[in-house]
Amino acid sequence: MTMASPARPAPEELVTVIITTSPTPSAPSTELLEQIAASFRKHCASLIHCRVIVVLDTYDHVSKKPRLKKGHVTPDSAAKYADYKANAKRLILKEYSSTERPYGTGDLVKAQEKAEFGSGAAAYASQDNAVVMNITTTKDGRVTFVEPVQRLGFGLAVRSALRMTVTPYVWIQQHDWALVTDIPLGPLLQIMQQHKAPPSAEQEDKENNEILPEAVRPPVEYVCFPSIRMMEYATSDHVMLYPALRALTQLHKQNFTVQSESEDGTAVTSRVPLTPLFLWHDKPHLASTSHYLNQVFYSRIAIQRGAFIEDTVGHLARDEMKQGKWNRWACWLYYPDEGKHLCLRHLKGRTWRGVEAELAAKLEYMRLNGLDVNVQVPN
Template identity: 90%
Template sequence: MTMGSTARQAPEELVTVIITTSPTPSAPSTELLEQIAASFRVHCAPLIHCRAIVVLDTYDHISTKPRLKKGHVTPDGAAKYADYKVNAKRLILKEYSPAGRPYGNTDLIKTQEKAEFGSGAAAYASQDNAVVMNVTTTKDGRVTFVEPLQRLGFGLAVRSALRMTVTPYVWIQQHDWALVTDIPLGSLLQIMQENKALAGTTAEAKEMNNEILSEAIRPPVAYVCFPSIRMMEYATSDHVMLYPALRGLTQLHKQNFTVQSETEEGGSNISTVPLTPLFLWHDKPHLASTSHYLNQVFYSRIAIQRGAFIEDTVGHLARDEMKKGSWKKWACWLYYPDEGKHLCLRHLKGRTWRGVEAELAAKLEYMRLNGLDVNVQVPN
């Protein structure tokens, strides 16, 4: 199926990059975020020119042993994270500033918002189920920082950022996943615009539905994830092949979308984008429709608990429905170059990675304790 070649908005005008970050062993270093920004520049340059919302999540408890997934940090970790937030904001303002014009303090506007959440847990029974967030935005609206006074967790962090988003699409980016291959962002957006997920019974939706019925195969595309090592050759993996409904949906909808675009010389260019149906709403980096996200995943304040992950909660609900054949309402796809043999993401392991210097120092200490020859030095 070939997409039209009418004039379209640039990706930078259509997408907001939502970056979530939280305490890590590498703090106060911003090496994780630096690697992500570098991977954007190399493999998907428009992402570094989009609007950006950065959620600088916090911790719940200070304890003697760090348990980052549970929101526990040590006193030293808390102090380092305070410095990290300062460093991270400085880095993002530099990376996302207009060319030749760095942001200054007078460019920043400060407000407060609330993040409501749902929970049946007794631990939250005495609370009003809302977290106050300090929000700092540049006057041009290009960069927003969200700093909650209590820990949000990934799911509530994404929901909070989505509610501040003004673009029709979002790129969700955790702080420890880097791109390792080129991403055709413009083509993916064109496919998503031409194959919108339907919602409600509005006249526009009905008209769109009639158009879709006139096509032999025109399934909605509202979410596109990118393959990590565990998602290689996904279409033929046990995640799909063990379930008749998922096998059938893959056979029916897996395809190369053909995109037609205009060249600078006024001609046209034809390219193909391989996609296969995906049967889980993953948390790792993905491109999605803002409205679809809010309507389908965060349909109300009770959709996500504080501290919860989308993949572990709503994601598995979605998978259960997909196993029964209800996949189009979620409209999830996986970018699938080279029949799933092409890796797109590298995990930087933010919960354990301590930064270049600390990792090298630990390696040298291990070698020393085991009587191995040490011929390298820790960099200055």
């Protein structure tokens, strides 16, 4: 009798979605998050069935002129942000509720944690260097909200969520990027499980008890998805101007092949195109939880409060990759149609004011310039 192979875990059992959000001009509207959820349902439905951690970051200063990347908001934005957080919670609870039992306010359990950070500056010597975070989680652990009392910034927001993650993989999602094409999440997870980073440049093949060079089985620990600026990345100046990066691309760029079964038991072969990526990007990506914590957040001073990963550790990673140490980071870019296929659309969260406000501004511009403002307003 042939033994049936064990069932492969579903993507929602392996992945936690981490969403980071912060003050935006469109608050208290949740239109940005709604567009993300809609893109998940259309292009990668498993992401709506995963565990989710939402970091509702805050601001540092109230000032006349907004500088959202620096944590500066206007008095009007500050007043609206509390409502935005309440609206965002209701939206996420609705989106991630099961059809059998929707989440209610009674499902949330409260706790507190701290996000510590470090600095070599003498000015911080006498400070605790930790931000208190208020945590609320559904009793089944599937939905978690993180609300820091001080601004974390993207880097510490991600690290804080990673430390609460119980799944081996995470999907990192900023609040203003939407999917515009189907993402093969299941096959990507299979590839990542089969190509984990070895402790050295060589890795043991347990089936044949042989040592395989990295060129045969390159590690896959992080997969980013192409935005407009990353189209045809493998032949862009980001790669072609550097001999080491050109060589790594030529060596590793490939179609990975994975086998799976359809619902009726039919064998399915998937080919997933990936090319080496030479920067740890902040835009939506899939990554190993342990690799993230060990490689990016290797110490409490790896990321300062308010900093972005891409602007700090990301450039450290790129410098090491130029020296041939790409396998330490194991970063890849999903690369359908030789990089000509767009996967992400930027929703411009720092400037977009919401559908109604954008339409009002457009009509006012037309009025001031003597243009016909008798246009049909969409419902």
